[in-house]
Amino acid sequence: MRATRALIHLGNLKNNIIEIKKCLKPETKMCVAVKADAYGHGAVPCARAALEAGADYLSVATYEEGVVLRNAGIASPILMLSLCSPDEVEEVVSAGITPFVFDEEYIELFSSACKKLGIKKFEVHLAVDTGMGRIGCLPSEAGNIALKIKNCGNLVLGGTATHFALSDCVSEKGKSYTKFQFENFLEAINNIKSVGINPGICHCANSATTLDSPDMHLDMVRPGIIVYGYYADEVSKEYLVSKGKNVELKPVMTLESCVSSIRKFEKGKFAGYGCRWEAKSDTNVGVVPIGYADGWFRRFSECGVKVAVNGKNYPICGRICMDQCMIDLGADCTAKRWDKAVLFGDSSDGALQTADDIAHLTGTISYEITCGISKRVPRVFVQ
Numbered sequence: 487m488r489a490t491r492a493l494i495h496l497g498n499l500k501n502n503i504i505e506i507k508k509c510l511k512p513e514t515k516m517c518v519a520v521k522a523d524a525y526g527h528g529a530v531p532c533a534r535a536a537l538e539a540g541a542d543y544l545s546v547a548t549y550e551e552g553v554v555l556r557n558a559g560i561a562s563p564i565l566m567l568s569l570c571s572p573d574e575v576e577e578v579v580s581a582g583i584t585p586f587v588f589d590e591e592y593i594e595l596f597s598s599a600c601k602k603l604g605i606k607k608f609e610v611h612l613a614v615d616t617g618m619g620r621i622g623c624l625p626s627e628a629g630n631i632a633l634k635i636k637n638c639g640n641l642v643l644g645g646t647a648t649h650f651a652l653s654d655c656v657s658e659k660g661k662s663y664t665k666f667q668f669e670n671f672l673e674a675i676n677n678i679k680s681v682g683i684n685p686g687i688c689h690c691a692n693s694a695t696t697l698d699s700p701d702m703h704l705d706m707v708r709p710g711i712i713v714y715g716y717y718a719d720e721v722s723k724e725y726l727v728s729k730g731k732n733v734e735l736k737p738v739m740t741l742e743s744c745v746s747s748i749r750k751f752e753k754g755k756f757a758g759y760g761c762r763w764e765a766k767s768d769t770n771v772g773v774v775p776i777g778y779a780d781g782w783f784r785r786f787s788e789c790g791v792k793v794a795v796n797g798k799n800y801p802i803c804g805r806i807c808m809d810q811c812m813i814d815l816g817a818d819c820t821a822k823r824w825d826k827a828v829l830f831g832d833s834s835d836g837a838l839q840t841a842d843d844i845a846h847l848t849g850t851i852s853y854e855i856t857c858g859i860s861k862r863v864p865r866v867f868v869q
């Protein structure tokens with residue numbers, strides 16, 4: 487196997503779920519997001535570990551992601567958070583995947599598919615747009631849409647949901663917008679009840695809200711990134727500790743590789759495309775067989791992202807290539823050829839930076855770093 491690999495610590499994932507559960511009332515359900523191949527960690531093993539640790543629901547973005555779980559024998563409820571195309575609707579119904587619906591046309595597609603397949607009772611969740619501006623009906627329309635679902639005869643409203651736009655911002659603006667959205671959501675739920683329909687399981691809390699706002703948990707929470715060991719942007723560990731809401735999350739993914747070559751460089755020798763790095767003095771340059779085709783992106787070059795070897799961080803020389811990058815091991819190089827190189831992850835694997843550290847250096851969020859690790863990198867699952 488390639489030395490470049492992603493270790494996936496399923497034990498850490500379970501630890502994170504148990505930590506998250508400590509913030510919930512015993513009756514609150516948990517829907518773990520395993521969309522995008524479990525944020526790059528590997529959907530099936532992560533889904534199984536999440537269910538073993540006490541998750542009740544899983545969520546995916548696409549129909550194919552749901553089918554991958556079903557084909558692996560996973561029987562838990564699966565919410566499909568994004569919209570599928572009309573030609574996927576029958577397959578969603580046959581796979582028993584629960585869609586978010588919110589308009590007449592889409593509801594009709596599911597009802598017709600159920601009729602065709604002879605399914606008498608199919609669960610859907612109603613998505614409400616309370617301010618995210620992505621999918622959902624307006625809170626004022628929720629009662630009417632719930633009636634439309636009921637009048638189909640073969641659809642059942644199993645739940646009602648919304649999604650927050652600013653819950654990971656701790657500013658006054660962020661807090662008050664989330665509160666505004668939450669109140670809109672409560673209004674939508676009341677509108678559904680007032681037409682005599684049970685809204686089912688009500689859920690709105692993503693990772694940030696799960697940790698920061700217990701009053702918004704309702705019947706179920708929908709954490710994603712915290713399950714994989716990263717805090718949601720500004721709802722950071724420091725912020726939560728300052729609020730007395732500490733949870734101990736551990737990164738699930740460690741990205742590692744090796745030093746595949748070490749060569750002496752005399753002062754003035756260049757390394758990499760564009761000759762953007764030049765040895766300022768005599769040194770040793772190591773090659774690490776990971777590049778942007780692995781998700782070790784070119785924009786991680788020249789911005790302070792480092793590579794750890796034997797407990798020491800080394801700077802990347804110039805630009806990251808497609809399949810390799812070079813690191814400056816210094817004149818008094820202690821690293822040996824084939825030593826392990828650690829890109830990010832759990833400190834117990836020798837990582838000296840996290841996906842969050844890289845995200846801060848490169849202007850993104852940890853989600854994009856772990857999701858970006860490409861298929862070429864084998865995932866090695868460890869308990």
Ligand SMILES: *Cc1c(COP(=O)(O)O)cnc(C)c1O
Binds near residue numbers: 567
């Ligand atoms: C991805 C997603 C989540 C989980 O978000 P995190 O910020 O990772 O917790 C929850 N709900 C919906 C609708 C999502 O799309």
